[in-house]
Amino acid sequence: MSQDPIDQSDFMRLFVRHERDLRVFARGMLPNWPAVDDVLQEASVVMWKKLHQLEKEEDFFTWARVIVRYEALRARRNAARDRLVFSEETLELLADEAMSTTGDDLKQERAVLNGCLMKMGDEQRELVFAASMRDGGVKELAEATNRTANSLYKLIGRLRASLRECVKREMKTREQAHG
Amino acid sequence: MDNSPEKEELIDRYLTGMADEAEVEQLDAWLKEDEQLRKTFLTATRMDSHIRERSLEQPVKKEAGSSGPPTLRFRWINPGAAAGLLIGLFSASVVWATIPQAGGITRTSEEVVTESFEDPDLKLKPMLPNRANQWFGPLVSVAPEGGVSAVQGSRVGQLSPNPGNRAESVRYVVDLDDYPELAPGHVQSLQVRVSFSDPFTGQKPKFRVALTAFSEAPRDVREAWIMEREVGDRVLQQVVRNYLPPADEMSDWHEVSASLEIPEGSRSVVISLGVFHLNPDKPVSNFYLDAIEVRLVDTFLPSS
Known part of the structure; x- marks a missing residue:
């Protein structure tokens, strides 16, 4: 059965629908959030220009990830002097691995994480959020609260670790419940 | 199989922007050779992404006293x-x-x-x-x-x-x-x-x-x-x-x-x-x- 060609208004709808998941994919390859924002911007322009290559809406997420991957590698080459980025070989390995994650996997993880966040105290949750608001957030928060960055990092690190454990446990329970 | 706490802590330092050059280099080497660590790393980046999404959804706290008339202050709330x-x-x-x-x-x-x-x-x-x-x-x-x-x-x-x-x-x-x-x-x-x-x-x-x-x-x-x-x-x-x-x-x-x-x-x-x-x-x-x-x-x- 033939499908109508995908036009630019379809593109906007598809991009908006998958943008969060594309951002997650890009984060796996890039060292910080500003880099993720930049790569997503560049990738969206490339997608817009190459929209004619996309045959089916169902293929959008896979197709878009290929473009994000290419743009992330390009950004890495441009930042080759930056010592805080991974090697190209490592990024390729991570991208290969990340391509297998589906939109449904991410949806489930988000739901589980929300449940785990709700189990935390308000102050603990706010600390976790404050640290992830922007890069260097831990250092800024430490200065604002007159603590050393290292002591605050350890506290937030423990909270993030307990969140990870909670998510791991809940995901395992869900898997067992669904056989 | 689980990874060592040392490796997981390094992933966390990287994701929170605390890792220095030597630590990023070390993590890069480990990721290259260890498939299980790559899975752990990607799980951690997904968690980091989800937490960030949630943190950005939080309502911005208004400063105390903001219920009065507008003042001549200019506040940057959104970085x-x-x-x-x-x-x-x-x-x-x-x-x-x-x-x-x-x-x-x-x-x-x-x-x-x-x-x-x-x-x-x-x-x-x-x-x-x-x-x-x-x-x-x-x-x-x-x-x-x-x-x-x-x-x-x-x-x-x-x-x-x-x-x-x-x-x-x-x-x-x-x-x-x-x-x-x-x-x-x-x-x-x-x-x-x-x-x-x-x-x-x-x-x-x-x-x-x-x-x-x-x-x-x-x-x-x-x-x-x-x-x-x-x-x-x-x-x-x-x-x-x-x-x-x-x-x-x-x-x-x-x-x-x-x-x-x-x-x-x-x-x-x-x-x-x-x-x-x-x-x-x-x-x-x-x-x-x-x-x-x-x-x-x-x-x-x-x-x-």
Whole structure:
């Protein structure tokens, strides 16, 4: 059965629908959030220009990830002097691995994480959020609260670790419940 | 199989921006050789992404005492907004002016952004906006041609519609959370003024200034825009000002203004400046924009 060609208004709808998941994919390859924002911007322009290559809406997420991957590698080459980025070989390995994650996997993880966040105290949750608001957030928060960055990092690190454990446990329970 | 706590801690240091060069190098080496660690790393980056999504959804805490009348303070709440300005593509400044009115009405005006596209390297992203304080659209900065002079400065913005399009716009989102909270008895409006020019004949465009208030944060405006085209739960108010240049004045500059009273519950206002009524069968023209001025006007209406 033939499908109508995908036009630019379809593109906007598809991009908006998958943008969060594309951002997650890009984060796996890039060292910080500003880099993720930049790569997503560049990738969206490339997608817009190459929209004619996309045959089916169902293929959008896979197709878009290929473009994000290419743009992330390009950004890495441009930042080759930056010592805080991974090697190209490592990024390729991570991208290969990340391509297998589906939109449904991410949806489930988000739901589980929300449940785990709700189990935390308000102050603990706010600390976790404050640290992830922007890069260097831990250092800024430490200065604002007159603590050393290292002591605050350890506290937030423990909270993030307990969140990870909670998510791991809940995901395992869900898997067992669904056989 | 689980990874060692040492490796997991290093992943966490990397994701929170605490890792130094040696640590990133060490993590890189481990990731290269250890498939299980790559899975752990990607799980951690997904968690980090989900946490960030949630943290950005949190309501911004207002500063104590913000329930009083607007003050002359300017607060940057959204770090992205500040970064957008620091890029230096646009000249945004903050100027407050209080204008006394008859009958005890007080009007306070703040400059949101002025723009005359003076940066020669300026090239906007041709997409609907997904962040505040940046212009989006198919526009570049050029020195005007065809006997046209800039209204402000020496350069203008050249808007280039795609062939076959009947309309084209540049857009900008104002994040109202960047401005003082509105006090009781006050109403707020956004006023926009822009100059358009169509230096090349062949098209008879109309010019348009559209102002749309959304309940959504700037990053969610795009989705609301696509899903909800009419005024509704998320698109709270819209004002459209169309301008048809007289046939004998097509190559001149045409100043078009519009004002939107911002309804309660608004978080973002999208400014669209564009041309429409293009004939897709005729050659594509370029259009010029210049001397954009956007102001937020706060009016106090005494209850008596």
